[in-house]
Amino acid sequence: MTVMSGGQVGRSVPRREGPAKVSGRAEYVHHLRLPGMLVGKIFRSTVAHGRIKRIDVTAAQALPGVVSVITGEDIRTVIPHPYYGPAFHDQPILALDKVHYVGEPVAVVLAADPHVADAAAQLIVAEYEELPAVFDEVEAMTSKAVVHDTLKPAGTFPDLKHLEGKRDTNVALDFRLRRGDVARAFAEADRVFEHTFRTQQVLHLPLEPFVSAAETTDSAATIYTASQSPSFVRIEIARLLGWPENRVRVKTAFLGGGFGAKLYIKLEALVVALSLMVRRPVKISLTMEEQFYTITKHASTFRIKSGVKDGRITARECEVWWNGGAYADIGPRVTQKSGFTAAGPYDIDNVHVDSYALYTNLPPAGALRGFGIPQLVWAYECHTDMVAHELGIDPVAFRRKHILRNWRPQATGTVMRDAEIEAVLDRLAARMDWAKPFDRGTGTIRRGRGIAIGFKASVAPTTSMAIVNLYADGSCALYCSTVDMGQGSDTIMAQIVAEVLNLPVESVTVVHPDTDVTPYDMATLGSRSTYHMGHAVRLAAEEVRAKLAAMAEELGLPPGSNVPVAELFRRKYGMQAGNVVGSGSYIPAYKSPDHDTGLTPNATPYWMTGGTGAEVEVDTETGQVRVTRLVNVADVGKPINPKIVDTQLSGAAVMQLGFTMFEEMNFDGGQVTNASLADYKIPGLRDMPVMENEAVAAEQRDGPFGAKGVGESGTFGVSPAIANAIFDAVGVRLTKLPLTAEAVYRALRAARGQPLAEE
């Protein structure tokens, strides 16, 4: 890729929306008020699995101020087949016939006053015939309790075309990868190590909870939604209504956090259906509590086995069970894509992966910052440390020996390129002063350190489109459907336009997603925007540049003349008038993996690599762990905005720190028992370690200006680095997240031969 000379890329341009955000004036859907608007309050299931026998809404309907109470059957009057989902059409807009988890939406009260809607929702009574439920992902493989009677593939995304309709199983997808001859390698190995690791169910918890509003006529619907995927919303709502795309308009604003939660359909189908029924605008804003019933991160179980011959890992077998909850959402893609890299960023000749997406009667799980990769890295990097320890080899040296280098085939057979895995490891070791002696603490406080690295294949194949509109005074607007949910995409995209057109970045405005105005984008997810949308934006700007050059030529100017843009327009149109519009679209090459072997020559357009080094202090009397330092190093290609890259790395690590140390959804019979910020704790200022971040010298040669994605890379290594550091400090090994003080304490007692009684 030719690098232009605009000087706008590679620079820490301050965020465009900064002044609006620090002064409280930034626009969020949360704030939206529409004339005549009703608000909806959802009544939710109290059983984990049951047949709906009766829903009595009379008392709710009778409360003064209530406009309407709507159930799943009522929805059918406007949407006869009200099931949606990106992988399977398994999720009803409101429960029909059965409920599949505690917290599933069953009915909605509509009123002008949210307090009235709230009070009325508490007056609804539902009776269920309870059915056997299954909660554990491994049990779900063989359970007699089957969550869905039949599975109906959606067929929307090209990478999920192979999903099959099935009956009488909880397995939504099984991905397998077969490379080399694992059985033989294990038979020939000197030593074989096998461990099982688990992760808990957690959630995104954006501080702006889910919110969507709709206003409709008989022939058109406008949806205002805090969504990461406005284009998908339009297509899916159009499908549900049987309308052409151009009758559905989806608009977003800034998002108060997304992290993978606000993808696909969440409240959008519901508000559209309600608005069509009552012929008024309808808005639903979830509470913090309701986020726990909406979308979560997969709990998982990962059995990993390695064979070592002559000090080298020759075989690795991975079996992963993903707890997808009651609806598939995007779980099948999490299961498949993460399966590509389940064996870790190592050069291993024989690899065997089985990865299962399972339905259970828990709140649905989807994408959360890393798309399954943090769960896998947690397991394979603890396992790698355990193997190194058993072999008596330094964990950094052991990793370096196996590192997957460029031009070597990865487990899928895809040849590695532009993946600076070794550089990430080297910079981590250097920053951690790995070769130097380490202060191990004294008395009851013991110190330890650990590292971990992970990598990820990007989602593919996906499409991004962009339009650049240059105005007659030389300023311009970018129309793209990438959603700025805090990751800084507005700034990055403006920098790319400014770079190509050689403009100051301040002259570029970014038009926020509005499907009537901004062109298609697959979604803002999976660290894909900088690369995919970045390319589309670059191409659109290059088209503008080419058209400008043509305009200059038409006006008889010599090539390379420096007549200002505004002057060009004046000469052509006789005044300040006209536009130059350029468009760009981008879809990278991709080859689906073979169904039976998981092998493909092109698994991903680019690889993301991230690693973390952790230092901890463990209180040996209580098991309390203080993480004192986190060093986050990643290969992000060439950063377009180094400051934004830095905050993305550190923000991702902070989030994963919460998932590592204390975040956990607790359940009792499928009911979440800690659905609030008082009882589900996320990291605060006083949990912060010293944070250091580094983007290694790298270039994604086919990326826009050498860049690639960064949003998730900071999450990869955090959990295993901390667990490895705890082992280093006190010699106990935890295999289940979160790494609570009690878990550490119990392990310490067990190691002393004095296990603490369960009580």
Place this chain on the structure above:
Amino acid sequence: MTPFDLVEPRSLRDAAGLLDPDDPSVRPIAGGTALMLMMKAGVFKPTRLVSLRSVEPEASRIQVDDTTLRIGALTPLASLERSAETRRLLPAISRTLRTLSNVRVRNVATIGGHLAHADPHMDLPPLLIALGASIRVVGPGGERTLPVESLFAGYFETSLARNELIAELSVPLWPQVRAAYLKCTTRSADDWPALGVAVALEMAGSSITEARIVVSAATERPTKLSGASVALRGGRGDDAALRRACDAAADEVSPMADAHGSAAYKRELVRVYVGRAVRAALAAGGAG
């Protein structure tokens, strides 16, 4: 929240008269931080709230005499935290307040509400019990005084009648007392405590003449641990005595299991934190 009536009497006595001893849907509200949580969660649906915000100004004053720090029940926790008298005379209270919830809550929540809510996770009750504090209560029939220790009848339950209001908290000032409060969180740093331990030691020179040790959060209400006190009384708090006190504390406490930890684990936390709290009290200057 559901609609309710809001009345704003001018005195605590009048406020008590507006409360109904038989109607749990009528309650007093001061800062309201705890009550609002219950109302927003739908677990409390009042018909009427009696606001204490316009009562006599004496009810939010801090006063000192030779033997007592007297704190009006309507005093915001932040005012108590910042009070020069508290810092000088009862620094353990100032230090504890700094770790209590957050600045915004302390700006609004009152000491009376903090006590009357009877949430076992609250930070001040164990310390106030250890310090031998008492409260003055007004009701329609008059006033009575009771030790803070006997205010807590159970989990979120007080011994007050529905139409009684806390008017004032009195904390005795004994220069020879050393006190400390430690709390232990097991999840994020700003979590509710899994355990709170308050210690007040009456000293004669370097000898402990009396020890009061109170645990909270792990138990259904703040609880005095008498066995641990006995182990310390008459000694100097040396390692052996501390070990005996810690073991006695762990033996006699009845922790509740919850999301912060199992009962067995909390028992071990008690064993550790009682020792740490006694050491902290011994290390603290006069009056803790």
Place this chain on the structure above:
Amino acid sequence: MVAENRTIRFTLNGQPVAAEVAPHRTLVEVLQDQFSLFGARESCSQGLCGCCTVVVDGRAVSGCLYLAAFADGAEVTTVEHLGNGGRLSAVQEAFLEAGAFQCGFCTPGFVVMASQLLAEHPDPDDDQIRHYLSGNLCRCGAYPEIIQAVRLAARKQKGG
């Protein structure tokens, strides 16, 4: 139970205002619904995240746990009032320069709390910063930058 609405009069961002409110309305609801001020916003509904922070009579409170009726006669200040005639305050400028935000939803709450902190402690140490801001949550994890921003704002306010 029919509760009577009442008229409350208070000073909002320097201007005397009046509002008709039901007793169960919170301050943050009234600021949004009746005054179109959206800088204070409800998120956790429990006073823990700080997104709804407003200043009442000089003290920061959680607007979602504060009955609007209690603002009668008070002086209420929101993030919209920081700065001077459209110019950003030193704290706001510092948040920009340090990049101390990502999604921005929690940012007004942090900005208001940081302003309160600096009013009380013009030269706060790290412990004071952590203590004062530990009741605000940022899910994007911009904490390191927020601490930098507060230090920077302190320098700016000193005229440095």
